[in-house]
Ligand SMILES: NC(=O)C1=CN([C@@H]2O[C@H](COP(=O)(O)OP(=O)(O)OC[C@H]3O[C@@H](n4cnc5c(N)ncnc54)[C@H](OP(=O)(O)O)[C@@H]3O)[C@@H](O)[C@H]2O)C=CC1
């Protein structure tokens with residue numbers, strides 16, 4: 001008998017075919033993303049779950065008595081209750097590496113768009129505001145040769161460094177929980193304590209996972225330490241930043257601008273003041289979302305799921321859940 005699996009997000013046909021070859025699959029068919037309540041109703045018989053973005057809470061697991069494997073189609077797993085999974089012996093997997101370049105590309109897009117005011121000027125042209133030559137009031141700042149400070153020098157951090165150093169001749173420093181001598185040597189990186197990095201950088205990019213330690217690691221004090229011309233980019237998770245402090249820093253000119261892919265509340269409320277500020281470029285948590293990369297992520301997640309269900313060591317077990 002094939003193991004029963006619930007596929008909670010749309011996957012490409014070849015991934016579906018692979019899963020169907022090995023598992024007895026049921027798949028979410030809704031146009032909108034599945035809600036937590038809808039997911040809970042569908043897990044009573046499932047031994048495996050392929051999921052993208054839904055919280056894996058203790059409550060959800062209570063409604064999934066046969067579940068043995070949760071395969072996340074994401075590298076981040078901050079929405080997985082690891083204690084609850086561990087206590088039930090559930091294997092958890094994720095999809096590192098496969099999305100690094102795509103997320104790094106998007107990070108550079110946010111840096112460029114914020115520095116060169118791309119969305120603000122796009123809106124100005126579209127609304128008929130380009131009446132004569134552009135004055136210096138609309139000038140941006142250079143990305144090339146600027147100082148970049150990256151907080152969280154992991155897989156994606158390194159992919160950002162490659163682009164920034166070799167594409168834009170940026171002077172890159174980093175702060176990380178543990179120093180990375182190997183990356184320092186390969187890329188000629190400077191290691192700085194966080195306060196020093198904040199004070200020196202023209203661009204501050206936040207690229208840590210969300211953990212109890214990184215929750216709101218950037219707040220009013222950290223924005224005060226940044227240069228008045230600094231541009232802040234967050235592609236990690238919304239809760240790594242005190243969003244009220246960010247809004248204040250952007251409104252009162254403590255920093256120049258921000259490029260954001262993630263928010264405290266997602267989807268972000270249309271009433272969120274961040275959406276009304278010209279010096280903010282906003283994206284809908286779309287860092288890894290190209291067709292190729294999402295498809296590749298789904299295949300990695302499917303392989304993780306099948307391997308775990310068939311008693312083989314999956315390639316990417318969540319590190320905290322490794323035996
Ligand atoms: N917006 C989007 O669509 C996407 C967002 N992400 C987010 O990016 C995160 C990073 O991904 P990835 O690069 O693959 O992860 P990695 O685990 O490779 O890198 C994370 C880095 O952050 C460091 N770190 C962890 N805690 C701290 C801390 N308290 N202070 C300083 N540094 C810390 C780690 O250091 P150490 O090595 O010492 O532990 C590590 O070097 C994901 O967890 C996810 O939240 C990822 C993909 C897409």
Ligand SMILES: O=CC(=O)O
Nearest residue numbers: 073074075076288
């Ligand atoms: O946010 C996306 C992820 O893969 O993590």
